[in-house]
Amino acid sequence: MVKRQTVTASIIIAILIIHSIAFGFNIFPSLGGTKSGTAGMTFLKIGVGARSAALAGAYSATCTDIYSLYHNPAGLAWSEQNGAAFSYRSWVSELHHNFVGVARHINENNVLGLSLITLTTDPMPVTDEYHPTGTGETIEYADFAAGVSYSTKLTDYFSCGLTLKYAQENIGDLRLKTVLIDLGTLYQTDFYGTRFAINMANFGNRVKPGGTYKYTTVSGSMIDKEYQSFSPPTVFKVSAAFEPLVSGQNKITCVTQLNHPTDNAENISIGAEYSMSEILFLRGGYLLNSDVENFSLGAGLKLDIKAAKGSFDYAYTSMRDLGGISVFSIGLEF
Template sequence: MKKILFITIILIGNLIGQTKVGSTAAPFLNVAVGSRAIAMGGAFVATANDVTSLYYNPAGASRMESGGAYFSHSRWFADITYNWAGGVVNLGDMGVVGLSLTYLDYGDLEVTTLNEPEGTGEFFNPYDLCFALSYAYNLTDRFSVGGNVKYVNQKIYNTTASAVAADLGVLFISDIYGLRIGASISNFGTDMKLDGKDIYVQHDINSQIYGNNDQVLAKLNTESYPLPLTFRIGIAMDVVNAEMHRLTVGADALHPNDNAESVNVGAEYCFMNLVSLRGGYKSLFLDNTEEGLTLGFGLQYMFNNGFGFSVDYGYQEFGILDYTQHFSLGIKF
């Protein structure tokens, strides 16, 4: 029962009690990815300089000087896990291509029926899935564009819903102390509607008549819901950029179609390009949210042959839901 409660919370997000709230499908698409970006409060649309830019702002991938791969694992509530993996390849003057996979695993749940409300002994594994192909290109030395085309799927028992969607991002690097301005629109796509054999039921058309066919096959009517369309715009700047020290600050403003507007802020301090400390705050100015303080750190090392790796950790407060932890591993090649 506890796991079912948490799944319900994940599915409906922060819809209850909010203004400007509508119903959307696949709310997992709004769950932040990458321990580094999460630790910076999710204020990453203008920073966007690692593989997780494929999620926050695909235009940022064009600014990566080499290829790379990144895997992120998040431990949520009630044994729910959230995994994201992505990779990019730099094609030089032809731009950057990438792919990513998002997988939200709700764990094993026991089947219950009206006759067996305590469970039948049969288990199923609901999940959410998103697969994306990406491309990014530098139009000039300061302006980049990028986009994703993705397939979205949700499954619970024998019922599924699918959609096709796209993301678009832009990134501008100014000559004013390296100020970066980024913007992206995510999850512009088709509506989702649940379908499958579980929505077929046997129905008695008229229970008052004895002897009629009381097992007429009927299909439950399910509604279509749009994807959680989100517009982000943000700024980032290296307020300190010395040989041994770098301090990056950033802020994002979010305008979703299923919630009120909010602001994310964050910062990253890096020492000798080896150790990073991060902090931020999510969902500023948003009422009735459980999100808040974020913290984290990272270790990275580059070898002389151009190969490198990074290890990141992120912590995010969730109010009455306690907190979530995020672990990531990245490589550069």
């Protein structure tokens, strides 16, 4: 037993050292902010769930609920029951971001899940240089991603997961569509509840709209050209969480996460959650090295409803010059 605990502690210490190095250095050299705008389908980077939002997105190592379908499919294997969840985020520019997911246990160690993400806006008037107030036509912006996930426990401490999803971005008459993959791992220990996660999201081929557009050359002639292709918004995440305080009905969970997107500079999410009797939850987080988001706050409530468990969560995220956004989530375990 002592030998096992020593090995476990050594692994955790090594993990924390590696994670600390990741915090101090850009372990994946990149062009930083100069890569902004080089990826398509960026709606896939908008997080889901109020709990995650309150923790500034630091969720890969601590998610064991339906929202694992988005954040880290490996966490789904640690869910205790079948479940369903819905989340709404009032995004900037009057955009509406929605998530719905369901999960069912095949057996003790294997779980299947389905998820759907949408990002929509109300019809917008079409304008041009001759009709600055509108031509009478409207244009719509609507994106969605539908995924199927599988998560399994390989040991009592380690799980992995996979999500296969179809994503489509619609901007007026333009359509971008592709199939993407999410991969995740989660390692749990009994050493202060420490967890370690590595996952990759939105991995796939480059995408571009179908068809052609008219292009005016230097000589003034018109030619048909194909649209430029874009990379998907692939992101690599390394996360660690632990519980420094577990006393009676009180528990504090701290989590950190290094995010390495292919279309921007790395950033770091840090968050903490206080739980009282697993009923009331208070949360806070901060996103480092971000020009848009900074601090987040939130709260949650979990109650037994007959044979099921219901939850309600809320989060507020400061978007600096863009104001603040709210996230609402409801969930049911049965």
